[in-house]
Amino acid sequence: MKASEVGFSRNEAGHATLGGTSLSELISTADVGTPAYFYDLSAMKKRVKKMRSAFGNAPHLIAYAIKANSAGSIVRAITEAGAGIDAVSGGELQLARKLNVAPRKIVLSGVAKRDEEIELAIGEDILALQAESVEELQRIRQIAKKLNKIARVSLRINPSVQIDSHAHIATGHDAAKFGIAKSDLPEAYDFLKREQSSLRLVGLSTHVGSMLKSPDAYIKSAKVVCDAARLVRSQGRPLEYVDFGGGFGIDYGDDPAEPPQNFAQAAVQLLREQELGDLTLVVEPGRSLVGSYGVLVASVLQSKKSGNRRWVMIDAGMNDLLRPALYQATHRIEPLGATPGELVHRVVGPVCESTDDFGEHALGEIPEQVVIRDAGAYAFTMASEYNGRPLPAEVFVADGKVQHVNPSPGIKAWLQHRLRA
Numbered sequence: 001m002k003a004s005e006v007g008f009s010r011n012e013a014g015h016a017t018l019g020g021t022s023l024s025e026l027i028s029t030a031d032v033g034t035p036a037y038f039y040d041l042s043a044m045k046k047r048v049k050k051m052r053s054a055f056g057n058a059p060h061l062i063a064y065a066i067k068a069n070s071a072g073s074i075v076r077a078i079t080e081a082g083a084g085i086d087a088v089s090g091g092e093l094q095l096a097r098k099l100n101v102a103p104r105k106i107v108l109s110g111v112a113k114r115d116e117e118i119e120l121a122i123g124e125d126i127l128a129l130q131a132e133s134v135e136e137l138q139r140i141r142q143i144a145k146k147l148n149k150i151a152r153v154s155l156r157i158n159p160s161v162q163i164d165s166h167a168h169i170a171t172g173h174d175a176a177k178f179g180i181a182k183s184d185l186p187e188a189y190d191f192l193k194r195e196q197s198s199l200r201l202v203g204l205s206t207h208v209g210s211m212l213k214s215p216d217a218y219i220k221s222a223k224v225v226c227d228a229a230r231l232v233r234s235q236g237r238p239l240e241y242v243d244f245g246g247g248f249g250i251d252y253g254d255d256p257a258e259p260p261q262n263f264a265q266a267a268v269q270l271l272r273e274q275e276l277g278d279l280t281l282v283v284e285p286g287r288s289l290v291g292s293y294g295v296l297v298a299s300v301l302q303s304k305k306s307g308n309r310r311w312v313m314i315d316a317g318m319n320d321l322l323r324p325a326l327y328q329a330t331h332r333i334e335p336l337g338a339t340p341g342e343l344v345h346r347v348v349g350p351v352c353e354s355t356d357d358f359g360e361h362a363l364g365e366i367p368e369q370v371v372i373r374d375a376g377a378y379a380f381t382m383a384s385e386y387n388g389r390p391l392p393a394e395v396f397v398a399d400g401k402v403q404h405v406n407p408s409p410g411i412k413a414w415l416q417h418r419l420r421a
């Protein structure tokens, strides 16, 4: 496999590379300071194409969960490769439309949608608003009536399936706030039947959570959707699609996950077995399309020994990459200019919080700069300005070359908007 297909790698001299080009060279071409995110757009595009080919001739839509990384350059690369969008807010929906994603390739998910967001989705005539309760259907109906339109809706089912993942990213169990419980579906169907002049049921959906390592739980929840789809059809109501959600895991270095193609193939097979193969199969991957193809580069500000502990303080913190603090996630941290050594250091950020801690890493000699790996998903999108720290820069690499730079807004901008407050 060529280096450009894998995002992060190392060249013969041991220097960290992205898309086959040394990160030091990319940093100097982009002319950015640290911390800075670097993304390999070519690798992301390839990932989408590979996933698309796993569907064979089955009608499908890969609705990229844009919350994973909403950078315009990334959304453009992914949608140019054929994907649509799963949005969870009016902001994400507008972004997708401004990037010319066709309305019928967009779904709007989310457990609490504002009236304006519902209006926008109906007005844009997107593939569907994925409703998460009977009460929400009532609101959608009200708004559709006011607009004198028929809203295209899908029901997001809570399949009551437990997954083996961090509790904070499991969404398909009984106690989760997400989706319509199976026992409430008859009420939803009745309501939809009564309100056909304002609501059209076009799909049935689910999403059980994130970081699935194999298709087992995915298929278990998909079966619940298939049962519902067969029932709806037996009542003579046409459906356009079923949506089994996203959640395909990636390898953060300690625990491999099956590739997204395996999930797609298992889903296609299930639909055929269930005699639903004519329906469009929607999937909503986020992390698996972008996570492995981004890195966060940081500089070492300070090191210290205290007792027998060795600390390395870097200029990226939990405000730039929240995952370790929020989910005890581990991201591999390595020297930029040399292969990892033996000596282990505890790597921490500058934020005044004990959870601003990236864990222990074998850095060897203390490097000037480090690479935090697998930072393409749920990284920049979850960043904040906590502790008076401006958002980091972003650099987009295509075919091994810097294609675009989004500089950090900088400290001046931060000062201005805080002084304005």
Ligand code: LLP
Binding pocket: 065, 068, 086, 109, 110, 169, 207, 209, 210, 211, 245, 246, 247, 248, 284, 285, 286, 287, 288, 323, 327, 377, 378
């Ligand atoms: N569809 C829905 C309705 C979702 O809520 C999500 C993610 C996805 C699709 C995409 O899931 P993915 O394929 O990326 O796993 N911030 C956490 C992950 C939260 C996921 C939220 N929902 C993390 O950094 O691990």
